[in-house]
Amino acid sequence: MIKTRGLVGALLFAGYSLLSAQTSDTLSGTVKDSDGNAVSGAVVSLKVKTTVKDTTDAQGTFSMVVSTTRSNVPYSLSKGDKLQVGIQGRQLQFSMTSGCQNATIALFRTNGSLISSVNMGHLNAGVYKHTIPELSAGFYVMQMVIDNQKIRLNLVSNGKGYILKDEQSIAESSVVTTAAAAASVDTIVTSKSGFATINTPIDAYNKKGVAIVLTKETVADCKLSVLPETSGLKENKKLPNPFAFYDGRKITKKSEWPCLRKEFLAMASKYFYGPMPPFEAPDVKVEGTVSASGITAKITYNGKTETMNFSTSGSGDILLISMGSGLAPGSSYKYRTLSVNTSTPNSWGGVCTKLFGKAPCGELAIAWGCNIVCRAIASDPDGGIDTNKIMTTGCSNTAKAAFISAAYCEGIKLAVVVESGGWGDASPRVAQYLKRDAKIWQCGDDPQGLWKLDTDASQFLAAPYMDQKTASWVIGNNSGNVYKLPFDTHILMACIAPRYFCGLTNGNGPNSWCHLNGTGSAVAAYAAEPVFNALGVPDHFGFDISKTYMHCMEAQKNYGAVAEEFFKRVFKGDKTAKTDVLNIPKGNVQLDPAKWKETWIDWDMNVTLE
Known part of the structure; x- marks a missing residue:
């Protein structure tokens, strides 16, 4: 009436x-750089409705459904x-x-x-x-x-x-x-490593064609600390602060993370892994061609040109860089596989030596090769491989290769690291403390630490990508110097952010099979997660140590479902996938997690970056 x-x-x-009726609005648009190029992998979120977010695709587009009441x-x-x-x-x-x-x-x-x-x-x-x-x-x-x-x-x-x-x-x-401020109902926050974060006010949630332009950070904006020689390093028994430069400066903005990441990787190279060969433009030019059977990279440096051929099997827009074993997507995914074997690093290192000389082409040739592969794919956008769908995986020693490659190679968007052990993702500080200092290691076998790396072949497995000459100051009888390392594996884990990391390992409770130092992996994950949170991508990080099983052989049975959630999110864009996981049962580690903060952390774990 x-x-x-x-x-x-x-x-x-x-x-x-x-x-009380609810409605759903669609907020969509594009993210480009100042030259008009699409920016993929940018995180787009809302300041008021904080749970609403998306990641731009290869065309730089985003689309978010906003529920309004x-x-x-x-x-x-x-x-x-x-x-x-x-x-x-x-x-x-x-x-x-x-x-x-x-x-x-x-x-x-x-x-x-x-x-x-x-x-x-x-x-x-x-x-x-x-x-x-x-x-x-x-x-x-x-x-x-x-x-x-x-x-x-x-x-x-x-x-x-x-x-x-x-x-x-x-x-x-x-x-x-x-009146202009009153017209704004929310703000779009757009961020990506290498770009300044931008805030874009919106006057309604039902909007299409929102154009966002990101400005690249210049080299001048990145001031690295002067890293001392090993004799000048100071002891720190805590895990180093993943939000601070060596000289004590702390980052406050997401846009500062790429610079800090650069310093962390420089530390890792200087004090443990040896040099990273050049791979970045403009010094190194990479022209790539992607075909049904593989990827070809033509690399030019200082007038020298070498060609690398990477054979692949399978088809689809996903590339799996398989280091061997690990966890791969199932049959519902179409993907290509680039298989890395024990001879691959030597082969890649040989090409590296021809281009740059022997000095920079050591243990990190594996990560260098991954960077070349990713740059080759990016230079051939019509080749059929989506640059946002490149992953790596491995188990045991091959997981160490997957871990270090993902830390050094930003082109790898997802790393599924299974039972990597020491230098993989397991902290050497934790191994040293539990076994040699506090002496509370409750296992018959030693954890993979640094104390036998120069004499014991089985322990050398703990760091197959370590440069023995570079790391001689901190291994063997010098392993007590581990507390002088200005980084640890939690920082290398954080260097994968804001990309995706899925860490899975065997239970490491009292009197279990303890060689892998699973507790060290769990502590590293505990200390790396705050970086993903601070960068606004908590759902890009997962770690699980809830299962105890036969090494590598039962990984699919025990952790296949966890990895599948990451595959759904990264490869299918399923935003409901459960990827923000940190599952560390008390009975599966050597020290109660309730004691971890007081033992290893003396920095703020709840940092919020602008």
């Missing part, structure tokens, strides 16, 4: 669902009556559980001047709808008088619709906020 009250119509509805404010009236007020667009909606003798709605400017006043007279119980006059962007006050009770509400106009808030929800000082 339509009821008319003076100049304004009020529509009575039979039910109350209109006030009509604004409503409940009020209690005299005699137990209830009034609920809501707004959608320019339509004011209010409901009453019992009638009133007289109702009036008035609008005022914040200076107190009256805009309009409507007497709606006697109203029965029900839901009513009232059209608010068109108002320019800014703040207003709406007063409803129900019989003798006055209710004052703040009305915010963005020039297209209105937001209703109770009288206390907006501070008086905000009344002077500009």
